[in-house]
Amino acid sequence: MTAPQTVDLLIEARWVIPVEPHGTVLDAHAVAVDDDRIVAILPIAEARRRFEPRERAELTEHALIPGLVNAHVHNPMALMRGLADDVPFAVWLQERIWPAEARVMGPEFVRDGIELAIAEMIRGGTTCCNENYFFPDVQAATYRRHGFRARVGLPVIEFPTAWARSRDEYFDKALAVHDDLRDDALIGTAFAPHAPYTVSDESFERIHLLSDQLDLPVHLHLHETAGEISDSLRDHGMRPFARIKQIGLVNERLIAVHMTQLTDAEIAECATRGVSIVHNVESNMKLLSGFCPAEKIRRAGVNLALGTDGCASNNDLDLFGEMRSVALVGKLIANDAAALDAASVLRAATYGSARAMGWSERIGTIEVGKQADLAAVRLDAIETQPVYNVISQLVYAAGRHQVSDVWIAGVRKLRDRVLGGFDLVELLERTRRWRDRIATA
Template structure:
């Protein structure tokens, strides 16, 4: 209930309100009140209408849920969307993406690509995203200006990357950025060791020590392909996840991205360490990387969140579509139609992402006291009728074109499908210009 007699800044009256916590609940004819960027009231419509509010918005035919959380991506790679399709992962990386990055990636590329990704994600119902790409300060500036929420991970590799000549320099930049933004209300800086096969034990240990000192999250590609695991075993006799465990990196603030290869020992390590897994089904499918056994992880108690990966390998940043794919794929992999039901899928796309980032006390569910990060999905269309369970309809029958309104910390960033702080036409024109340069049609 409301905690003060001060008027609400905004009262929302949707047809359905899905708080995600408690699990499996759908509230019909309820209202949600916002004050000072936080949720101040959730209760029946009749009680809501008795409260003083500066603005009241009816949301007929709409489902109000926590904002979607995209737990893994490379935002600026939106400018490489479709550049090298239909190729195996290592060919895609070594022959196409890494050379393109060496040629094109600079601060302007990261700024324009990140802004493009932010706009696409906002229009798709995403209020928070995890980014792992070069020039993270530039990406942080974009997030700050946009009003969105993000975890920004500084990539760290054994070799030079755009913007950092060595692992030590990348680590130093990450520490500096962490210090600069540690009090930012919407941006969290993380450490982004790229993958086990691109980092030595010595550099991984440096990252572990610093992350522990700062209580920072670590975001890393792990067990993306069977080849990665096989190669590590052949060369060292040790699976990559076991190596990370031996080095002390695993834990509740470690985000293991992909995890398509999971043995019984791997599962035990994940459970024991309370490590989160970030599932990116469409990228894994497109690159034929393998299948993350989501239901097996879930039943074992592992926190599984969901990410789109970058638009260069997906090729969209559509988390609602990704969640639908995840639910379908989980059933096929588990051989059970009851695996990852619609309500759990929505939880994976919201609260589980918040938990992976250590932000579950602030975002990921609609609860009094949490930040008002929310999305309104319009379920009034022909393709959503009739509605028996609105959450099932959202996951299995609804596309991101049904995203109508979106708020981050109570501020509207999407209003009636229109971006409130970003110029969509300008973003589109800038992306087209980059595409022409990269494809060689203009200099």
């Protein structure tokens, strides 16, 4: 008789939701993890015969899912949660957010905001994010210190900030950060030009050249509001999408965020050229930016990803809430109760977001050989009983407060709702100090 194989971890779950194949639910299955990777997925009884784990997690009332992937965040802005609510987009951005950022932005603000966000994300089952903010060097150091997976944006914008004073400085610093992170196991980079209305053609052309040379994604706010379209027609004689297409940026590396203003031809172009679209439904509703036609996009074959946006416009990093909103609003926009079904929405929040970030070979599904980024959701509460369809229950009934356990690259970050690696009392004290400083500035 063959001796059991020693592995680091065996997670036994009532249900395993691998996401791929689409809509699959594995009853009473286990996931074996060694080092940072998944080495087997098999029925619990067979797993107990085959493996001798150093640690066993018995999740008898839980669904085990891939860690959720938040494909668009501004996580330092967790410190601005609720700062500028109930105002139009232009007022929110130009009169509230940008002036506040100008007063407080710096390395400490970025570090503390990201730490607050990481704690929130892990407690909500999110194990990876696509970051878009300033001081990417500080971002990377903070994510790395907490063992959290992230792509940090290399910002480009046409006005001076605390991070860089000129176009050349933005690019010089971007390349230096990218070089520093080139071989990092958890942290990657992407170019993050803010938006077509704040970035020049010259900067976009440089980004296109460097993106091709370095094989880096381009993380861009695009077609966020109707005003953005009309202003571009006035200033450039074309829609923003056509402008960046003319430069060469409409390709498989483009992560197009928001996309609330789309023609059928633009959707078809995204499908043909391999663009990923990140849907941020709650932020878009709150700022009245418009509605991304998510079901039409999905049916056209465009990769659909999900993001929360930043806490200054959402006001949380809750992908469970986002999934529910995406499904419900998507049905309304499509005028089809079958649109954006639960399995497709969960796929967008996992595999779709990982694919948008260029990391679908590493994460986003529960498959042998992939990194063990996993989240367990306990479903035996009154609010999620009885269970008929576990994927539907995750999207329509469960909440982030039911996430019990989280692993990133095989390392446990949340154990039975207890967060490891944080001094929460001290973190909250720093958060209160930022609130006082921002409120009185």
